[in-house]
Amino acid sequence: MNKTKFTEDEAIDVWLRYWAGQYQHQIAAAYVINVRAVNHVLKEKAHVGSKQIAASRRSA
Structure with missing residues (x-):
């Protein structure tokens, strides 16, 4: 069964992967x-605030 939503931690990881240069389809494939x-x-539109959390983890 495929996932339909991200958890908060996964949403943060989406930002980190995106900033690392992964394309959206690559991120989607990794999470199926x-x-x-x-x-x-x-x-x-989903997980508002995850960008800020990811940015703080990225700079830490």
Whole structure:
């Protein structure tokens, strides 16, 4: 069964992977999830605030 939503920790990982240079379809494939779910995180339609948490972990 495919996932349909990310957990908060996974959403943070989406940002870290994206900033590391992975494409949305690569991130989706790693999680076996639809690319739309990745896009919703990156457009901040889902898991609002995950970008800020990921940024703080990235700079730590």
